[in-house]
Amino acid sequence: MKKFIYILLTIFLLGCSQITSFKSEKNNDENNAYDLAIISTGNGKGSLEEGVGYPRIYTIIKRAKGMYGENNVLYLDSGGNFSGTTIANRTKGSSSVAVLNGVGLKATTVGEGDFKYGLKGLTNLQEKSNFKIIGTNIRENDKSSFLTHYLIEEIGDKKIGIIGLISPEFYKDLNGEDIEKISIEDPIVSASLIVKELKKEKVDFIIALSSLGNDERTNKEWTSGELAKSVNGIDLIIDSGKNKVTSFQIKKTLIISSKEQLRSVGIVQVDLDSRLKNENLNYKLIKTEDIYRPKENRKYKVKKGDTLYSLAKNNNIKLEELIKANPEITDGRTIEIGREYNIPISNENLSVYNKNNKLLNIEEDKNIKAIIEKINKKRI
Template sequence: MKKNLKAFGLMGLVLTLSACSVLKPKDGEYELTLVHVNDVHGRAKEGKYDGVGIARVATIAKALDQDKNNGKVLLVDAGDTMHGTTFATLTKGEAMVEAMNEAGFDFATLGNHDFNYGQERLEELLSMQKYKTLAANVIDKTTGKPLAGTYEVRKIDGVKVGFFGLATPETYFKTNPKNIENITIEDPIATAKSVVAQMKKDKVKFIVAIAHLGDDESTARKLQSVGLAEA
């Protein structure tokens, strides 16, 4: 079975739909489409400098879903979402969670700025989500367990597809240290290898990493998305 995974990116502070050819799958191919956003920083509403907005993202995903050439369409967020604008901070992230719930997001991970309200508030926000936040390497020191979900396997059109999330260890100095004083952020590559091995035992056919690691050249390669991919 061949894989045909389409990723539509609506990324960064100004959200733009990336160019991506949509071709009818050949016989025997498996079709799955991901519409993903990252680093939204509280910019839920469409605006001159803020991009298309969450509502437009949901509309794009719905249109793609109606085209059966795309297979199942999932909405994914790669972090740094719940903090950054008045819209987000007045409710300490709750307005963003509500917007993403309404849009029908499926999965998210944690960006460094998603910790800005502190651990207690972050846990409250996680409990409000209709979508699933995955961050396998974010561990609560008091329980020894992941703060959010580790990974999730869904059977989509008869095929097992696994999703897991990773947060950047740079969170240690990219949010107030008090926000994460009871949190450990483990090595993303070591975590990824462990999670992937577990999913392979479960006979997962395709695996999707939702990682807030970036590609900044000032960041150590092992903490970049490209470093994760190479590993």
């Protein structure tokens, strides 16, 4: 078991009496360590390397597995990934599927733009996927099934139930022929029924992947907030819809959402043994701007007392590298107070830079980079 530092989640009040502040009261006792990590994204819109990017998301996943164990990490997505970029549209979503397979996505749901290629296109994507596309409130009128209605994962001796809910407003994205084939049922009614079914299956923790959204642009009858308010038993809602805030809590349900186009990644720590639902979760959001992105050089303004030697030593670079990056140092030793000089970035001085600027060093995974490069070359 591992020790974790307090994380206090700032909650944005939406003017609703059912919304309460969410925080963790976990202490540093070894017996109260979290035993599950959920990595979450949503509404990627076909992005691969934009924002945080999948090569870095996979690094986050691998680090989490190193902390919690290989089987104690779930990567979940709340939909909206198969269209939106040139490569996604050209490959009809296959580019996104290839990368999501590579990073080990467990499940997603149907989000904005995912009906772009019709039901046949979505079925083809599911057949190519190593992950499940969950449509709890989608029913096939001919009684056939092309999407999973729910998923149960076992973490140790605990059962995790995963459902996927989409808005009936997505009917507008379907063509006439497809509209006759499926029914998109009321998400709150469907969720209520499936939660009861999962409880009969002795599920300990229920997650809803939702593309319902939660702001004034969303149908008020079908929001993640209404879902949490109306259906007891859902512990976590991961939402990819329209949201003004990235996290809030209604009753005992935490609702989170990531920024679109991979501009942020959510991390939820879960204590599956806790009976206090308000105190068994920690949530953190890693945004694009939190991550250090290497450049050839960075700028440093010389202060009194600085020397060429001290700049090289303090930044873990060789003196000749510093001089090479600053050709204006013609005599090889003179620097002027108040003037900006280039400091070359290297692996050796990266940790120093991150410590001073409070940025996260999350390198891009080479294997996922290779998958993306292959996609771009072959245009699959």
